[in-house]
Amino acid sequence: MARQGTHTLDRINVAIDGPAGAGKSTVARMVAQELSYIYVDTGAMYRAVTWYMLREGIKPEDHDNVLQTVRNMVIELIPGKDTQSVMINGEDATPHIRTLQVSGMVSQYAKVECIRTRLSQLQREMALAKGVVMDGRDIGTTVLPDAEVKIFMTATVEERALRRYKELKDKEQVSLKQLENDIAQRDFLDQNREISPLRRAEDSVLLDTTSMDILQVVETIVSHCRSYARGERNHL
Template identity: 80%
Template sequence: MARQGTHTQDRINVAIDGPAGAGKSTVARMVASRLSYIYVDTGAMYRAVTWYMLREGIGPDDHELVRQTMRNLVIELVPGAEGQQVYINSEDVTPHIRSLQVSSQVSQYAKLEPVRTRLSQLQREMALGRGVVMDGRDIGTTVLPDAEVKIFMTASVEERALRRFKELGGKEQISLEQLENDIAKRDRLDESREISPLRRAEDSFLLDTTSMDIGQVVEAIVSRCRAYVDGERNHL
């Protein structure tokens, strides 16, 4: 259903990809708000699955049990006053999915075929109505290859680690150096996995945010989206 004041033909899907710690989720949420679009945090979905598997004692090497579990999982993203809430089987798991334990294990589960297949299916269904901003690592290449605007957000490992360090705000006992090592390791895992590895879509716009603040990044993406819509409208 089109939003009030927005013509359906003017709504596009926006794919924002990039490595860990690039700030994709924060930026994507703000871009969606500016455009009055729906924000889909795919990273939160993978984190939620990881948290659930860890709680249930299901290791990433237990492929058949992972496959069976994914068939029965109900995952929902619900807008809330403090941001998007993530539910698994009607349980709000939002407070648990940003822990270091989940962060250190999410790549191990995210590379599994039954996990990626099921979540990619759910993500495509969320984008059917258009007017969606979705961030992740394989959105422009695998999940939404037909997205009208594709952005590949990146930044130096040092800058991404510093951002994550500030985000944690001392809540976790971890050094900046360890965060740099963890992010570099996550990059290697994401880029080398067999299924939907992290890579830049050929038709995406490369946005290096190392020396940009959040406002500048959001403005650059919103401007690109509006330019696309205006260009399409002029061709009608």
């Protein structure tokens, strides 16, 4: 994976966490582009593993089968111009990972210890050379606890459901109310799982994006990263 140089600031790692539908992936990708950093979409990695397990008929409670499968799994992130592809054993999982079926099951697989251990290891390896923007639910607390900049993005359930509805309405038959219920349930599962639950790191910056557009969010985070690189420890 080629790393682009940057002349605007020394390389640091940026961790962006938050609940489902907060817009983390889109924002993190754009922040990485602004800083000429590498973007790592950890949520897509968990979704890709979920899709693969579902396709193979491997249930999350089938621990032996899950462990054997994830150990032998080759997972690659391939950067593109506007998106990032996730490859599982050489197969592009990207077109399949945003379906309602995957969205409804990803929390069940994400709480399986061997899956989290394997993916967290891969994610840490990706960040060793610095200059990475990584988004997920436990980046600042578990995967990259030493990241120089940590952002916790959030928004109301209603706003997050509306954003997801706009994204899915032309692809799947889904109601706004259903999405609100799904996101609320996803929040509950993510916050209450035993392994690496969703929580805000104590040294993270809280960013409520309910009334912000994407460009405003990106500009705010990029500004914070550049302030950090100049030695300013300001808060948003």
